[in-house]
Amino acid sequence: xxxxxxxxxxxxxxxxxxxxxxxxxxxxxxxxxxxxxxxxxxxxxxxxxxxxxxxxxxxxxxxxxxxxxxxxxxxxxxxxxxxxxxxxxxxxxxxxxxxxxxxxxxxxxxxxxxxxxxxxxxxxxxxxxxxxxxxxxxxxxxxxxxxxxxxxxxxxxxxxxxxxxxxxxxxxxxxxxxxxxxxxxxxxxxxxxxxxxxxxxxxxxxxxxxxxxxxxxxxxxxxxxxxxxxxxxxxxxxxxxxxxxxxxxxxxxxxxxxxxxxxxxxxxxxxxxxxxxxxxxxxxxxxxxxxxxxxxxxxxxxxxxxxxxxxxxxxxxxxxxxxxxxxxxxxxxxxxxxxxxxxxxxxxxxxxxxxxxxxxxxxxxxxxxxxxxxxxxxxxxxxxxxxxxxxxxxxxxxxxxxxxxxxxxxxxxxxxxxxxxxxxxxxxxxxxxxxxxxxxxxxxxxxxxxxxxxxxxxxxxxxxxx
Amino acid sequence: xxxxxxxxxxxxxxxxxxxxxxxxxxxxxxxxxxxxxxxxxxxxxxxxxxxxxxxxxxxxxxxxxxxxxxxxxxxxxxxxxxxxxxxxxxxxxxxxxxxxxxxxxxxxxxxxxxxxxxxxxxxxxxxxxxxxxxxxxxxxxxxxxxxxxxxxxxxxxxxxxxxxxxxxxxxxxxxxxxxxxxxxxxxxxxxxxxxxxxxxxxxxxxxxxxxxxxxxxxxxxxxxxxxxxxxxxxxxxxxxxxxxxxxxxxxxxxxxxxxxxxxxxxxxxxxxxxxxxxxxxxxxxxxxxxxxxxxxxxxxxxxxxxxxxxxxxxxxxxxxxxxxxxxxxxxxxxxxxxxxxxxxxxxxxxxxxxxxxxxxxxxxxxxxxxxxxxxxxxxxxxxxxxxxxxxxxxxxxxxxxxxxxxxxxxxxxxxxxxxxxxxxxxxxxxxxxxxxxxxxxxxxxxxxxxxxxxxxxxxxxxxxxx
Numbered sequence: 001x002x003x004x005x006x007x008x009x010x011x012x013x014x015x016x017x018x019x020x021x022x023x024x025x026x027x028x029x030x031x032x033x034x035x036x037x038x039x040x041x042x043x044x045x046x047x048x049x050x051x052x053x054x055x056x057x058x059x060x061x062x063x064x065x066x067x068x069x070x071x072x073x074x075x076x077x078x079x080x081x082x083x084x085x086x087x088x089x090x091x092x093x094x095x096x097x098x099x100x101x102x103x104x105x106x107x108x109x110x111x112x113x114x115x116x117x118x119x120x121x122x123x124x125x126x127x128x129x130x131x132x133x134x135x136x137x138x139x140x141x142x143x144x145x146x147x148x149x150x151x152x153x154x155x156x157x158x159x160x161x162x163x164x165x166x167x168x169x170x171x172x173x174x175x176x177x178x179x180x181x182x183x184x185x186x187x188x189x190x191x192x193x194x195x196x197x198x199x200x201x202x203x204x205x206x207x208x209x210x211x212x213x214x215x216x217x218x219x220x221x222x223x224x225x226x227x228x229x230x231x232x233x234x235x236x237x238x239x240x241x242x243x244x245x246x247x248x249x250x251x252x253x254x255x256x257x258x259x260x261x262x263x264x265x266x267x268x269x270x271x272x273x274x275x276x277x278x279x280x281x282x283x284x285x286x287x288x289x290x291x292x293x294x295x296x297x298x299x300x301x302x303x304x305x306x307x308x309x310x311x312x313x314x315x316x317x318x319x320x321x322x323x324x325x326x327x328x329x330x331x332x333x334x335x336x337x338x339x340x341x342x343x344x345x346x347x348x349x350x351x352x353x354x355x356x357x358x359x360x361x362x363x364x365x366x367x368x369x370x371x372x373x374x375x376x377x378x379x380x381x382x383x384x385x386x387x388x389x390x391x392x393x394x395x396x397x398x399x400x401x402x403x404x405x406x407x408x409x410x411x412x413x414x415x416x417x418x419x420x421x422x423x424x425x426x427x428x429x430x431x432x433x434x435x436x437x438x439x440x441x442x443x444x445x446x447x448x449x450x451x452x453x454x455x456x457x458x459x460x461x462x463x464x465x466x
Numbered sequence: 467x468x469x470x471x472x473x474x475x476x477x478x479x480x481x482x483x484x485x486x487x488x489x490x491x492x493x494x495x496x497x498x499x500x501x502x503x504x505x506x507x508x509x510x511x512x513x514x515x516x517x518x519x520x521x522x523x524x525x526x527x528x529x530x531x532x533x534x535x536x537x538x539x540x541x542x543x544x545x546x547x548x549x550x551x552x553x554x555x556x557x558x559x560x561x562x563x564x565x566x567x568x569x570x571x572x573x574x575x576x577x578x579x580x581x582x583x584x585x586x587x588x589x590x591x592x593x594x595x596x597x598x599x600x601x602x603x604x605x606x607x608x609x610x611x612x613x614x615x616x617x618x619x620x621x622x623x624x625x626x627x628x629x630x631x632x633x634x635x636x637x638x639x640x641x642x643x644x645x646x647x648x649x650x651x652x653x654x655x656x657x658x659x660x661x662x663x664x665x666x667x668x669x670x671x672x673x674x675x676x677x678x679x680x681x682x683x684x685x686x687x688x689x690x691x692x693x694x695x696x697x698x699x700x701x702x703x704x705x706x707x708x709x710x711x712x713x714x715x716x717x718x719x720x721x722x723x724x725x726x727x728x729x730x731x732x733x734x735x736x737x738x739x740x741x742x743x744x745x746x747x748x749x750x751x752x753x754x755x756x757x758x759x760x761x762x763x764x765x766x767x768x769x770x771x772x773x774x775x776x777x778x779x780x781x782x783x784x785x786x787x788x789x790x791x792x793x794x795x796x797x798x799x800x801x802x803x804x805x806x807x808x809x810x811x812x813x814x815x816x817x818x819x820x821x822x823x824x825x826x827x828x829x830x831x832x833x834x835x836x837x838x839x840x841x842x843x844x845x846x847x848x849x850x851x852x853x854x855x856x857x858x859x860x861x862x863x864x865x866x867x868x869x870x871x872x873x874x875x876x877x878x879x880x881x882x883x884x885x886x887x888x889x890x891x892x893x894x895x896x897x898x899x900x901x902x903x904x905x906x907x908x909x910x911x912x913x914x915x916x917x918x919x920x921x922x923x924x925x926x927x928x929x930x931x932x
Contacts, residue, residue, distance in 0.1 A: 041639060045636045171507070171511045173860065370861070393639075395639060398863075
C-alpha cells in the first residue's frame with residue numbers, strides 16, 4: 001500500500017502541475033484575448049501611425065540633443081501629436097538639462113610629413129568632450145586594446161594621443177553584449193589616457209560595421225584627472241591607423257575639436273495617457289527618450305521608441321478598449337547625456353497619488369520585435385511568460401530575463417516592474433549614434449509591429465495585473 | 467479503492483508524460499551538443515564566409531537568369547568555391563534550361579494627349595512575356611482588383627490594357643501570405659486579361675513598399691489563350707494610375723517590350739559535400755538556387771541561400787566534425803522560371819544508390835533566422851521540435867509547420883523530409899525580383915547566422931536521424 005500511496009500522492013502533486021499546465025492557461029488567454037491580439041495586429045499593420053510620426057519627428061525636429069532647438073521642437077511636436085490623438089492629461093514636466101554643443105570644427109589629420117601632406121580621418125567629438133586648444137593638438141599616436149595595456153605602457157604614453165582600438169567581438173549573438181564589451185573605451189578612455197599623461201583620446205567607433213562613419217556617444221571625466229579631448233574614429237580609419245603603426249616607427253596626428261559645454265537649460269519630459277476605467281491611479285508607463293545624438297536624426301535611437309509609445313496608446317484607444325488601469329506614454333528627455341528626465345519623473349510633484357505598477361521601454365531600435373525582456377525577479381518572469389501564447393501570435397513570444405531601459409531604471413529602483421521591448425539586434429550598432437541613424441534604415445512594418453507588441457503588453461498588464 | 471486505482475492509473479499515465487518531458491530531453495541534448503552549438507555560433511560569426519562569398523557571387527556572376535552568361539559564371543564560381551574549400555564529390559549535373567531574354571526596350575508611356583506629352587512609368591517585362599508588336603501597343607487602361615471583377619466587365623475590357631492593382635494586404639504578419647494573396651495577378655494576369663480580349667496586362671509590383679521600382683517575376687500563358695505582353699509597374703505608378711482613372715474618363719498608355727524566348731540551352735546544378743563517416747549513402751541536402759532574376763543581383767533571392775548552403779558545409783568541416791551521414795550543398799539551377807534543376811536532380815543517374823533522408827532550403831532572403839519550418843507531417847515536427855533548446859541558443863527556436871522550398875519540392879514528393887530556413891520576412895518583398903535586391907541590403911551577421919542554423923540542423927539530422 002505504501003507504494004501505491006506514494007504514487008497517489010505523487011499523482012496529487014503532478015496532476016495540478018501538468019494538467020493545469022500552460023495548455024489550459026493558453027486556451028483561457030486565447031479565449032479572452034485572441035480576438036484582441038488579432039485586431040491589434042491587423043489594425044496596427046494596416047493603419048499604424050508609428051512610421052508616419054517618425055517621419056515627422058526626424059524631419060521637423062531633426063537631431064535633438066538635449067538643450068538644442070531640435071529637442072524643443074521634438075517636445076512641441078510630440079505634445080501636439082498626443083493632443084491631436086485625443087490623449088488625456090497631455091502635459092510637459094520641466095527638467096534642467098546639460099547642454100553640450102558640437103563645434104564647427106572636428107578634424108583629425110594624419111600628418112604625412114615625408115610627403116608633405118595631411119590626410120583627414122573620419123572622426124567626431126565624443127559627447128561631453130572638451131575642445132582642443134586653438135590650433136589643435138599635434139602628437140604621436142599609440143594604439144592600445146585595453147586599459148591594462150595602457151597602464152603597462154607607463155611613461156611611454158605621456159604626451160601622446162591614445163587610440164583605443166579594441167573592436168566589437170563579432171562572436172556574440174546579441175550585439176548589445178559586443179557593445180558592453182567595448183564601450184568602456186568610449187566612456188572611460190579619456191580618463192584612463194589622461195592618467196598616464198596622454199593629451200587626447202581617439203576611440204574606435206562602437207560598431208560591427210566596417211565603414212567610414214564615426215559613432216559618437218557619451219564620455220566621462222573624473223574630477224581628479226585632467227580633462228583631455230576625446231573623439232571617435234571610424235572603424236576603417238582605426239584599422240588603417242593600426243596597420244600604419246605596425247609599418248612605421250611613428251605616426252603623428254593633429255586633432256582639432258571646438259565643442260563646448262554651456263550652462264544647463266530647461267527642457268521637458270512629455271506625457272499623455274489613456275485613463276484607467278477602474279484604477280486610474282495605477283499607472284503603466286510605456287516609454288522612449290526624446291533626445292538623440294546630434295548625428296543622423298535619431299530614427300532608431302530613440303525616435304522609434306517614442307513613436308511606438310504614442311502608437312501603443314493610440315492603438316488601444318482606436319480599438320475602443322477601455323483599460324482598467326492608466327496607460328501612459330512618456331517621452332523622457334536627456335537619456336543620452338545625463339538622464340535628467342528619467343531622474344526627475346519619479347519625484348515630480350505630478351506623481352503624488354499615483355502608483356506605478358509597470359514600465360516598459362523601447363530603446364533598442366525599431367527592428368522586428370522578438371519578445372519582452374523582464375528586468376525583474378523570476379516571479380515576474382513567470383507571470384509574463386504565461387502570456388507567451390499571445391505574443392507568439394505577433395512573432396514576439398520570447399519572454400526572458402534581460403535589461404529594460406535606461407529611462408525607467410529610476411522607476412525600477414523604486415520597485416516598479418520594468419520591461420524592455422526585445423528586438424533583433426544585428427543592425428542596431430551599424431546606425432547607433434552616427435550619421436547612419438536615419439529613417440531610411442527603419443522598416444515600417446518592423447517599427448509598427450514593435451508598437452503592437454507594446455500595446456498588447458500594456459493592455460494585458462492593465463487587465464491582468466502583475 | 468476504485469477512486470484510488472483511477473488515480474494510480476492516471477499517475478502511471480501522467481508520470482512518463484511529465485517526468486520524461488522536454489526538460490530531460492533538453493539536458494541530454496545540451497550535454498551532447500551544447501558546446502558544438504556554441505562553437506558553430508562563435509566561429510560562424512567570427513570567421514563566417516557567407517558574406518564574402520555573396521559579394522563574389524553578386525559581383526563576378528552578377529544577375530544570372532537561367533541560360534545567361536551570368537548564370538554560367540555562377541556555376542563556375544560556386545563549383546570552384548567548393549573545390550577550394552576542400553568539399554568532396556564536387557561536380558555539376560547538366561540540365562537544359564529555358565532562356566528568356568529581357569529586351570533593350572521596356573517602356574510604358576502615359577499618353578497625355580491634352581498636354582502633348584508622354585510620361586514614362588516605371589515598368590519592366592514579366593519573365594516569360596512575349597514582346598509587343600513593333601512600335602508598341604497603345605490602348606486605354608482599365609483597372610481591376612481581381613479576376614472576378616475583370617470577368618464581370620465582359621466586353622468592356624476588349625482592346626484595353628488591364629491594370630491588375632490589388633495591393634499586398636499589410637495586415638498579415640508573414641509577408642509571404644501577402645505575396646500569396648496577390649501573386650495570382652502576376653502569374654495568371656495575362657491569361658485572364660487575354661480571355662476577355664485585352665491587349666496587354668500591367669501588374670502592380672509584388673511588394674509592400676511604396677516606391678518607384680518595378681518587380682519582375684514569372685508569368686504564365688495558357689496554350690488555349692492568345693499570348694499578350696505583360697509587365698510589372700511600380701506601386702507608386704500603379705497608385706498614380708488609379709487616381710488618374712478616377713479623375714478622367716480615359717487614360718491611354720503605350721507599352722513597348724522587346725523581350726523574347728530563345729531555344730533552351732544547357733546549364734547545371736552544382737554539388738559538393740562532406741561524406742558521411744558511417745552512412746555515406748544517406749544524404750542530407752542543404753540547398754539554394756543559383757539562378758536569379760535579371761534585376762538587381764539576386765543577393766537575397768537566392769544568392770543568400772546558395773552561399774549559406776556552402777557555408778553550412780564549410781562550418782561543419784572547419785569545426786573538425788565528422789558527420790555520420792553525407793551533408794550535401796546543392797545549388798539548383800532555374801528555380802525562377804522552370805524548376806528544371808529541381809526536377810532533374812532526383813532522377814539524375816548520380817542518384818543511384820543514394821538515399822535522401824532530409825532536404826533543407828534557404829530561399830526567403832538572408833535575414834535574421836527565426837527557426838525552421840517543417841514541411842512534413844506532425845511526427846517530423848515533433849521530432850525536430852525536440853531540438854528547440856539548441857536552436858534557441860541561436861535565436862532560432864521557432865520550429866513550426868510551414869513551407870520548405872521550391873527546389874526541394876520534387877524531393878519531398880518522393881518522401882524526403884523537407885525543411886525551410888525560417889527568417890524575418892518584413893523586408894523581403896521590398897527587394898524581391900527588383901533592382902533593390904543587391905548586397906547592400908544584406909546584413910552580414912543575419913546572413914551568417916542563417917548559415918549557422920543550417921549547419922546545426924544538418925549536423926543534428928546527421929547524428930540523430932529523423
